[in-house]
Each structure stands twice: as structure tokens, then as C-alpha cells.
Amino acid sequence: MNVETISHYINVYGYIIIFIFLFFGIVGIPAPEESLLFFLGILILHNQLSLILTLIFSILGxxxxxxxxxxFGKILGNSFISKYGKYIGITNQRLEKVKDRYSNNVHKSIILGFYMPGIRQINPYFAGITKIPFLKFVILSxxxxxxxxxxxxxxGYYSGKVFNINPKYVPYLGVLFLFIFLISVLINYLKKNSTRIRQ
Structure with missing residues (x-):
């Protein structure tokens, strides 16, 4: 989805489209997320959007x-895994191990998981499946x-102030953020492996 299309939807439907895009992105329906948020900052800079309303609708979405x-994870997750888990290699034994690890790291998983494409979408479903207490999940989310x-x-707002950013290139920032994330994961993995080898 290009910038012109996003701008058109925002102009026609207003702030509710920001809510919808981010809502869809979280539940797993492909939608521009990081690049959209960055783009919204640029639109705010050019007085096309209100900072406060944009923040409210983005956070709510x-x-x-x-x-x-x-x-969905809490209501349907376990029955779905029981029926179809074997086809994707999820056994009850593996699921229990993952549940234990997840429960021990739930704070980091939910909060920092927002910055990890893919993990961001899986996290809430898995929190429901593992029956993380609802109030705890609400606060962390x-x-x-x-x-x-x-x-x-x-x-996006402050970068637009410093640099003359062409809005057409904003969607590529999502790819850049994903690349940076993958590099950081690789570096951490290599560091952990090198520490184990030394020990």
C-alpha cells in the first residue's frame, strides 16, 4: 500500500482509519505499521493531523x-492447536515447554514484542492460550x-523537521526497521554463542 493510498484513506475516513490499520496489523491482517506511524508524524508536522488525536487513535488501535x-487465543486457541497443531509440529509436550518459558518472560514478551514484526502478532494469541491473567495482560499491552x-x-515528526523526507519513501522504512531488528537478533545470537563456547 503506497503513501497516496494511505493519505487518501485518512482524508476520506479521518482518524478512524488509523485505528483500523493498526488494529488489523496487530491481529495479523497485513497492514503498514511502523511506516504508517512514521508517516503520521510527518503529516502532523505539516498540520494535516492533530498530534493528540493521532496518538489516541494509534494507541487505541x-x-x-x-x-x-x-x-481469540483464550477462547479458541487450545482447541485449534489440538486439532491442527500436529500439522505444524506443535505437540502438547512442546507447547507446555513454550508455555513455561513464555510465562516466565511475559513482561518482556508483550512489551518488547511490539518492536518485533511477527512476534507482535503472535504474542496476544499466545497470551490468551497460556491464560495470562487478563488484568496483567491489559496493563502490559x-x-x-x-x-x-x-x-x-x-x-517521523522530528525527522521531518531535520530532514526533507519524501513521503513516497516512507513505506520503505518498515523494511529498514525489520532489517535493523534482524541484524540485532543475529548479533545477540552470535554473542550468546561465543559466550557459551568460552565457558
Whole structure:
């Protein structure tokens, strides 16, 4: 989806389209996310959007998306895995091991998971499947939604002030963010392996 299309939808439908894009992105329906948030910051800079309303609808879109996916995971997750898990290599034994690890790292998984494409979409479903307490999930999801959306929007706003950013290239930033994330994961993996070898 290009910038012109996104701009058109925002102009026609207003702030609700920001909510919808981010909601869809969280529940797993392909939608521009990081690049959209960055682009919104640029639109705010050019007085095409309100900073406060953009932040509210962005946070709500991500947050409600998390709650919806959590509900699906809690209600349908276990029955889905029981029926189809064997076809994708998920046995009950493997699932129990993953549940234990997830429960021990749930704070990091939910909050920092927002910055990890793919993990961001799986997290709320798995939180529902593992029956993480709802209130705990609500708090962690809200914190995660805030610290994910706000920096990207402000990043677009302040980057637009410093650099003359052509909006046409903004969607490619999503690819750049994914590349940076994959490089950081690879570096951490290599560091851990080198530490194990030394020991």
C-alpha cells in the first residue's frame, strides 16, 4: 500500500482509519505499521493531523487489537492447536515447554514484542492460550502500545523537521526497521554463542 493510498484513506475516513490499520496489523491482517506511524508524524508536522488525536487513535488501535487477539487465543486457541497443531509440529509436550518459558518472560514478551514484526502478532494469541491473567495482560499491552506507537510518530515528526523526507519513501522504512531488528537478533545470537563456547 503506497503513501497516496494511505493519505487518501485518512482524508476520506479521518482518524478512524488509523485505528483500523493498526488494529488489523496487530491481529495479523497485513497492514503498514511502523511506516504508517512514521508517516503520521510527518503529516502532523505539516498540520494535516492533530498530534493528540493521532496518538489516541494509534494507541487505541494497537491496544484493542491486542485485546481482541487475546480473546481469540483464550477462547479458541487450545482447541485449534489440538486439532491442527500436529500439522505444524506443535505437540502438547512442546507447547507446555513454550508455555513455561513464555510465562516466565511475559513482561518482556508483550512489551518488547511490539518492536518485533511477527512476534507482535503472535504474542496476544499466545497470551490468551497460556491464560495470562487478563488484568496483567491489559496493563502490559497498554504500556507496550504506548511505547511502540509514540516513539515512531514522534520520530517521523522530528525527522521531518531535520530532514526533507519524501513521503513516497516512507513505506520503505518498515523494511529498514525489520532489517535493523534482524541484524540485532543475529548479533545477540552470535554473542550468546561465543559466550557459551568460552565457558
Amino acid at each position: 494497537a491496544f484493542i487489537g491486542m485485546l481482541t487477539a487475546y480473546a 497498554l504500556i507496550g502500545a504506548i511505547i511502540w506507537t509514540v516513539p515512531f510518530i514522534l520520530g
